[in-house]
Structures are given as structure tokens and as C-alpha cells.
Amino acid sequence: MLSEVGEATVLIQPGKVYLVGAGPGHPELLTLKAAELLKTADVIVYDRLIQEEVLALAKVCAERIYMGKPVGKHDSRQAEIDELLVRKAREGKMVVRLKGGDPFLFGRGGEEAEFLAEHDVPFEVIPGVSSALAAPLSAGIAVTHRDAASSVAIVTGHEATKDTSRVDWEALRKLDTLIFLMGVHNIGRISQELIAHGRDPATPAAMIQMAFWPEEKVVTGTLGSIAAEVERAGIGPPATLVVGEVVRLREKLKDSQRDLHPSEGGPRFGSAPMPDQLLRMAMAGLGSQVLGFALSLALFDHLEEWQSATAIARRFDLHAGATAEILDSLVALGLLERAAEGYRNLELASVYLRSEVPQSLRPVLLHQLGQFSRWEAVAAYARSGQPGQVRSGQEASDSDCCECLAGFSAPAVVKRLDLAEKGPVLLLGWGGEAYRAALTRRWPDLALEIRNPLVGSDPLAPPPPNTYGAVVLSGLVARSAQEAELILDASAAALQDDGVLVLHDAFLPAGVLPPEVVLGALGRHLTCRPGGNWSIELLSAALETLGLRDVRAEYLPGGTVIVTSRKVRNGPSQPRKRSQTAAASR
Numbered sequence: 398m399l400s401e402v403g404e405a406t407v408l409i410q411p412g413k414v415y416l417v418g419a420g421p422g423h424p425e426l427l428t429l430k431a432a433e434l435l436k437t438a439d440v441i442v443y444d445r446l447i448q449e450e451v452l453a454l455a456k457v458c459a460e461r462i463y464m465g466k467p468v469g470k471h472d473s474r475q476a477e478i479d480e481l482l483v484r485k486a487r488e489g490k491m492v493v494r495l496k497g498g499d500p501f502l503f504g505r506g507g508e509e510a511e512f513l514a515e516h517d518v519p520f521e522v523i524p525g526v527s528s529a530l531a532a533p534l535s536a537g538i539a540v541t542h543r544d545a546a547s548s549v550a551i552v553t554g555h556e557a558t559k560d561t562s563r564v565d566w567e568a569l570r571k572l573d574t575l576i577f578l579m580g581v582h583n584i585g586r587i588s589q590e591l592i593a594h595g596r597d598p599a600t601p602a603a604m605i606q607m608a609f610w611p612e613e614k615v616v617t618g619t620l621g622s623i624a625a626e627v628e629r630a631g632i633g634p635p636a637t638l639v640v641g642e643v644v645r646l647r648e649k650l651k652d653s654q655r656d657l658h659p660s661e662g663g664p665r666f667g668s669a670p671m672p673d674q675l676l677r678m679a680m681a682g683l684g685s686q687v688l689g690f691a692l693s694l695a696l697f698d699h700l701e702e703w704q705s706a707t708a709i710a711r712r713f714d715l716h717a718g719a720t721a722e723i724l725d726s727l728v729a730l731g732l733l734e735r736a737a738e739g740y741r742n743l744e745l746a747s748v749y750l751r752s753e754v755p756q757s758l759r760p761v762l763l764h765q766l767g768q769f770s771r772w773e774a775v776a777a778y779a780r781s782g783q784p785g786q787v788r789s790g791q792e793a794s795d796s797d798c799c800e801c802l803a804g805f806s807a808p809a810v811v812k813r814l815d816l817a818e819k820g821p822v823l824l825l826g827w828g829g830e831a832y833r834a835a836l837t838r839r840w841p842d843l844a845l846e847i848r849n850p851l852v853g854s855d856p857l858a859p860p861p862p863n864t865y866g867a868v869v870l871s872g873l874v875a876r877s878a879q880e881a882e883l884i885l886d887a888s889a890a891a892l893q894d895d896g897v898l899v900l901h902d903a904f905l906p907a908g909v910l911p912p913e914v915v916l917g918a919l920g921r922h923l924t925c926r927p928g929g930n931w932s933i934e935l936l937s938a939a940l941e942t943l944g945l946r947d948v949r950a951e952y953l954p955g956g957t958v959i960v961t962s963r964k965v966r967n968g969p970s971q972p973r974k975r976s977q978t979a980a981a982s983r
């Protein structure tokens with residue numbers, strides 16, 4: 398493909414789009430091919446209901462773009478997704494379009510493939526484990542058990558209330574097992590139609606919510622009672638309905654010994670979308686001026702319902718034309734949607750950008766954006782419609798930011814640790830309460846001590862030596878080289894032999910650096926932290942001098958890194974003096 402850059406003409410090889418089935422959500426139910434593609438993709442475009450571990454397979458510099466919509470809430474963004482896939486492929490990128498279950502079963506994968514074909518974009522479709530079969534299986538329902546069924550139909554439950562439904566209820570009467578997807582809200586209507594067309598109201602039925610997720614729930618009944626049972630149990634989408642005699646046989650199969658447990662989700666990395674996209678924007682400054690200004694107004698608090706640009710301008714005393722332009726930029730960033738009624742929050746904004754929501758990322762975004770951007774210029778423009786004067790802005794404090802980021806990441810860090818046989822754990826740093834919750838959820842009897850030497854009057858009093866099975870340093874090391882040396886020395890000394898040192902911080906990962914990490918490092922360098930950018934290589938060398946081995950680093954979505962290491966037996970028990978600062982800036 399030929400692309401024009403100024404006067405020059407550059408030849409760009411078109412990329413390829415893989416439409417990949419992610420299975421019903423559990424990372425171990427990915428196909429090997431899907432895992433391999435995720436590891437190499439330049440861009441991953443994903444929906445809701447993709448677990449964090451699945452996205453964590455991506456290479457560090459991959460661009461992850463969330464394009465989901467809350468189940469049953471906003472209208473589809475299909476046209477936007479189609480355009481995005483074509484655009485990224487034309488940039489020469491290898492794109493994975495990750496879809497729940499199987500891409501061609503009620504997933505609009507067919508339409509996406511058609512669009513790519515029409516636009517001459519090379520593509521390939523990789524099948525996935527469909528929830529239509531995996532959800533009944535998880536509940537112990539063998540959908541074509543020889544004793545009870547020789548046919549099975551998979552039907553959309555979405556059309557049950559439509560006058561123009563293409564569902565042939567008459568034909569469904571004659572089939573043994575019926576599986577309805579997208580049927581939770583229409584369950585009453587589905588059972589009525591089936592009974593009206595001759596299915597016995599006593600036919601067994603089961604609804605399976607979020608199979609292979611921590612929220613998995615199964616409700617059983619009959620065709621006559623299932624709607625009421627589903628309502629009573631508070632079952633919500635996504636859930637799969639199974640109707641037929643096979644449901645009865647579940648009694649014998651439902652208590653199988655399962656190795657494949659639902660993976661631990663935790664509220665932040667559960668069914669909500671991954672906020673990676675937001676953190677990347679904050680780290681990189683991409684779109685940051687507009688986003689920072691919108692956050693400083695708490696704009697997203699006012700956009701849960703449709704609002705016109707004029708109403709927003711009036712509410713905040715802004716210039717109408719400039720406001721529309723700013724709202725359009727937020728649409729382009731994937732945070733708002735626009736229709737004839739005006740603008741309203743898309744899911745990322747709704748879940749993470751309002752002030753009072755439990756998962757609010759507002760403090761961390763305000764702080765990071767304030768470090769590197771000048772959104773007062775946007776504010777001045779929004780008020781006057783004239784380009785404004787540039788001044789710096791910083792609305793959330795450093796501590797707010799550290800606490801928010803550490804607390805946000807705590808469940809993901811804890812998920813990657815194995816502290817089952819470890820003695821007392823010492824947590825030093827930010828996010829103490831979030832760590833306490835995540836650690837005690839996994840290991841209820843774990844002895845835990847929490848201190849933050851950077852707040853209050855607890856400046857680095859050294860913890861007792863040879864005492865802890867694990868020391869977790871949360872957000873302490875990337876701050877300042879001198880403090881970091883003291884903290885590392887004291888932490889290594891405090892560990893028992895074989896104890897584990899865990900560091901979670903904004904380290905520079907090895908290998909190819911994603912743009913937000915490079916910009917973030919530059920930002921830290923320019924602001925106030927000489928020597929604050931630790932690369933993984935330098936950190937490993939520093940840990941080795943303290944008698945720590947098996948250094949492993951893992952990049953977390955959002956731009957931070959977890960480094961674990963183990964104290965070897967008979968390693969140096971006293972802190973060593975290092976002649977020079979191990980930290981270096983890049």
C-alpha cells in the first residue's frame with residue numbers, strides 16, 4: 398500500500414487481521430493458536446468479558462484497545478470497530494480482534510470478516526470454545542447425551558420480543574436440546590413461546606451465568622418456572638439457557654472434580670473492561686490535555702445520561718463551539734459516544750472516570766496527566782473559544798496518585814504471587830488496604846504487617862532482620878535512588894532465607910519499550926526524581942549484590958512491572974554498602 402508522508406511516498410506492507418475466539422473467558426480455555434497470536438500482535442482490539450490474564454499474554458509494546466459495550470446497555474459500536482480494524486491493518490500492523498467464545502457464533506465476526514474482505518485487508522479466522530457448549534458443560538449438562546437427545550439447536554434469545562423474529566418456534570418444538578444465548582432479559586417470552594408452540598411446561602431448563610468466571614451461577618427449573626427462578630436468583634447477562642431432558646441428567650454429573658477452577662477475578666479485573674487504555678493515555682500524554690481538562694471538571698459525572706454540547710457548555714460556563722469540539726475529541730478517544738440526543742459516557746468513562754465510583758482512576762489520571770501536560774490551555778480555549786495561555790496544572794497529589802495506582806494494581810500483583818507456605822509478610826509502601834484485602838482473600842491466615850515509610854512519621858526505621866517470608870515493596874523504589882538503596886538493603890536483610898522480595902513499580906521493562914513507558918520515564922526525569930528510572934537490568938544487578946536470585950519481571954497492563962526474587966541461603970545477612978547508586982536514568 399502507498400502512503401503519503403509530506404512530499405515522500407512510502408511503501409507500507411498491509412498488515413493482517415486475525416479474528417480470534419477467546420473462549421468463554423477462562424485463560425486456560427484459549428486455543429494454542431490464540432495464545433501465540435496474542436503474544437505477537439501489534440494491536441489487540443478486545444471486547445468485554447476478556448480476562449486480564451488473557452491480555453497479559455500480549456507483548457509489552459502491543460496496543461490494547463477496548464471496544465466493548467456493557468451487556469444490554471449501549472448500542473453497538475460495530476461501524477467504529479470495522480473502521481479501526483481496517484485502519485490498523487493499513488498501518489502495516491498485525492491485529493488481533495479478540496472476541497468472546499467463537500468469533501462466528503452470534504459474535505458479529507461474520508460481518509467483520511465481510512468488511513475486511515470488501516476492503517482488501519488480509520484476514521484469518523481462528524475458532525474459539527463457544528459458550529453455547531462450554532456453559533452447559535460447566536454446569537454438568539451433556540447437551541446430546543445418548544439417553545435424552547439426538548439433536549441440539551443454538552438460538553438467539555435476542556429476537557424473542559421482535560415482531561419480525563426469524564426464530565422458527567414451530568421447528569424448535571421438534572428438537573431435543575435448545576440452547577439460547579443472549580436470552581436473560583427475554584426469558585419470560587422465550588418460555589411462553591416454547592410452551593405456546595407445544596413444548597411441555599414440565600421440560601427441565603437451566604440458566605448458566607458467567608460459566609468459568611468467579612461469578613458462575615446455575616439455576617434450574619422447568620420451562621414453566623425458569624423465568625421466575627432466574628429473577629429470584631438475580632441472574633444477569635451473560636448467561637446461557639438450556640432447555641431439554643438433558644438438564645435432568647445433570648444431577649449425576651454436576652459434582653465432577655474440577656481442576657479448571659474459575660480464575661480469581663477480583664472486582665477490578667473481573668467482568669468490567671480493562672482500563673489499560675486509560676492508563677496508557679495518562680502515561681503517554683496521548684489525548685491528555687483534553688482528558689485532563691474533562692477530569693478536572695468532573696465532566697464524566699454528568700454524562701451518564703445523554704447531554705447536548707450546549708447543555709454541557711451552559712452547565713460549566715463554557716464556549717459552545719469549543720465544548721462540542723472537546724466532546725468530539727473524547728468521542729475519538731473512545732470515552733464518549735455521540736448520537737442525535739448528544740453525548741454520553743461509554744463504558745470506560747462510566748466505570749473508571751467518574752468521581753464517586755469504587756473503581757475510579759481519576760486521581761491517578763489527574764496526577765499523571767498534570768505532570769506532563771498543560772490542560773489549562775484547553776480550559777482557556779473552552780471558556781473563550783480563543784487559544785489559551787499555557788500554564789502547568791497538577792490537581793491530584795503525588796500521594797493520591799501512588800495510592801490509587803498501587804491500590805488498583807494490588808489484586809493483579811497478588812494474583813501472580815505464591816505465598817502459601819510463607820511466614821509473615823511485610824508490605825512496605827502504597828496501597829496497604831487494597832493489598833490487605835487481596836492477600837487475605839487468597840490466604841486468610843497470612844500474618845501481615847503494613848507500613849508506608851513515605852507517609853507520617855515512620856521514615857525508614859529498619860524492619861527486624863531474618864524475620865519475613867516475603868517483603869512486598871509497593872511503589873517505593875522508582876521514586877528516588879538514595880531512598881531506594883536504603884529500602885532495598887533493609888528489605889533484603891529482613892527476609893528469612895528463601896524469602897521472596899516482590900517489587901511493584903514503574904520500572905523500565907527490558908526489551909522494546911512501549912511509548913507510554915518511554916514518555917513516562919522522560920517525564921519523571923524532567924520533573925523531580927533524579928535517578929528514579931530503574932531499568933530491569935540495573936535492578937537485577939542491585940538485587941544480586943544483596944544475595945537475591947531468580948529475578949523475574951512481569952509487565953502489567955497499564956505500564957507497571959512486578960519483579961520477584963528469592964533470598965538464597967547463606968546470602969549476605971548484613972546490608973552491603975554499594976559504592977555507587979545503582980539507579981540510572983534513561
Ligand SMILES: C[S@@+](CC[C@H](N)C(=O)[O-])C[C@H]1O[C@@H](n2cnc3c(N)ncnc32)[C@H](O)[C@@H]1O
Binds near residue numbers: 498
Ligand atoms: C453475543 S453472544 C456471543 C457468543 C460467543 N460468540 C460464543 O461463541 O460464546 C453473547 C452471549 O453468549 C453467552 N455467553 C457468553 N459468555 C458466557 C459465559 N461465560 N457463560 C454463559 N454464557 C455466556 C450469553 O448468552 C451471552 O449473552
